[in-house]
Amino acid sequence: MTPEPVTQGDLPPPILGWSQSAIIGATSAEVSRALTGLRGNLIRLGLPEDALIRLELVLAEIMNNVVEHAYAGADSGDMTLEASVHGRAIWCHLRDKGRAMPGGKLPCPRRYDLDAMRMDDLPEGGFGWGLIHDLTQGLSYRRVAEENHVRFRIDLDS
């Protein structure tokens, strides 16, 4: 099944109606702090733990990708996260002013055949996009006016 792209016009009517916008500095420490804060806010809304686990993991991967790749070599930068809860999903939109994704599209997930690997060959990275693809619905990327826009949602019940 092809996931439908997430656009503002498609949003179902808000049930919980909660939303948050945050500007986060492009460092791994700031990402860590922002995610801890967001988790606290969403726990207070009574959202299911499994959805919050998926959300935090996906955001950590996407935001640290911005830190390490979009802003690689830059002195400073930031990103804006908009998250809202509508219907039975958490909708996210992350934008940054860093470098575009290579080829103008989302990187493909990398899959490893761990069974065939010797210990020394085990991967120490490259899991990020696999996790992002596996845990989101409606994942999309657009480069608009020198900005990267990544949108996705986390279904509360999946």
Add this chain to the structure above:
Amino acid sequence: MEMSLQPQGAVSVLRVGNDRIDAAIAIQFKDRFRDITADVAGPVVLDLGRVTFLDSSGLGAVVAARKLLGPDRALELAALSPAVEKVMQLTRMNTVFPIHDTVADALTAHGVAPAA
């Protein structure tokens, strides 16, 4: 990075004191792990009971830790929170590391009676 080593018989239990092992701390984790296990001879049980979040960078650091111990010293994981367990399952790293529900289970598996 808070990490403490407690020998229990032939096994060394390495307790992580931080609640996140993520991109912000992955390099410190690796460095601290290398230092603290330098003189350890037997298997190491990594007690993750306090860790509520592990991302792919943190997982990479745990894999790097595994390699640091080499083939003669085991690295086993214990007391995974739901978030940590999810990452291990999704990346299939749960097939690479022996995983125990509790530190006591890990010790028992090595024939060590857990301290009361």
